[in-house]
Amino acid sequence: MRLIVARCEVVYSGRLNAVLPEAVRLLMLKSDGSFLVHADTGGFKPQNWMTPVTVIEFEGEPPERIVVRKRAGKTEDRLDIRIVQILSDVEHDMGEASALAKDGVERDLQLELAGRPEVLGEGLHLVEREWQTDIGPVDLMCRDRDGAWVAVEIKRIATIDAVEQLSRYLERIQTLPGMAACRGILAGQRVVRQARTLAESRGLSWVEVDLASLRGEREPELTLFSG
Amino acid sequence: MRLIVARCEVVYSGRLNAVLPEAVRLLMLKSDGSFLVHADTGGFKPQNWMTPVTVIEFEGEPPERIVVRKRAGKTEDRLDIRIVQILSDVEHDMGEASALAKDGVERDLQLELAGRPEVLGEGLHLVEREWQTDIGPVDLMCRDRDGAWVAVEIKRIATIDAVEQLSRYLERIQTLPGMAACRGILAGQRVVRQARTLAESRGLSWVEVDLASLRGEREPELTLFSG
DNA sequence: TCGTTCATTTCGAAG
């Protein structure tokens, strides 16, 4: 990784056009071809950047100009850096950095609920995970104790969009033989208020579930089986 | 901005839990409180990070452990860095970096189309930009040559969500006196296939427009006025 | 603060 701290001006042209006026910034060149321009403020996001695969050209020694190019379909993305003054220019060999191991994303929630659908409603049991419709897969397809179909849409944070998505699925599902009465449940670690309101107005159920509780407090939930 | 290159292990706990095993990484501390962990690969995204406002604690000199904390509602986000070996640790005073000046985002497209609504359909003329409904503003409200109402939803890239949004608006608009026949047009630099299909199935029009053409080729379009 | 929308989203998976 090459780290250049320099007073520079940056011009981007591609999906849009943008200019960064002259100021001191960090230029970060990763070995995978990534190019990032960071200011000392502005949080998470670089002020400008180019994702791999790129071609990077240097002019001058020390560099006075850097051009980063990338093919983007029929057009070309281009980053043009005019360097006024270099304050630091170092290279570090970082070797391999192991990837991030995540836990708690939507998939984990879906897997837990697939194994414990009864927390979504008494007597509920799983028919299939990723149940296919002609417009995409429903997260969980279940039946309740009366044998009635129940489609479940799962989000980490369920917004109004999740309600729309579940509505679209139900629209299709209910045209299928024997599934006209299919119900819908929206499940999330959080279900925002407007999503609750819209869901209720459409006759959909919603439920907030906690991943930690799902995993840690198994025994209390299991009592439902005896109900 | 403080740049630390170090062999370290990173543990994140907050909205989810994640671990980065021991490896050489760049730790970036911005003066606004941002904390970013970058590997030499992985493109645009830091492997781990925390956005402002944060509290950063150092243990040891040179640092052996860094803890970054942040209040996130009722819980706490936390980044725990165990440093094995420091390869570099420098601080740069960067002063103020001016913000990015952009052109070509959705707002620019909306402004151009507001000035040239006839490209969306012959004889179309603008009534109002950001026309208010009780569930939010329609991007453009127009009338065609017959005086019929036309609501326009604009996206840089129009997906199925844009169709849902336009549908919701029309649902409301068509309840208003004299607007029961209001049509809908979906406009975007790109309109993805599923959006086209869903739009057509709901009786909505869609059109792809090019910002450069809108701006560059004004004269040919103007002939429509004489039609 | 909450909720919505946009983003040069990026990223990843699936067709």
Added chain:
DNA sequence: CTTCGAAGTGAACGA
């Protein structure tokens, strides 16, 4: 290759 949906999305804006 495109298409589609998730993201610790982030960030801006409005109620």
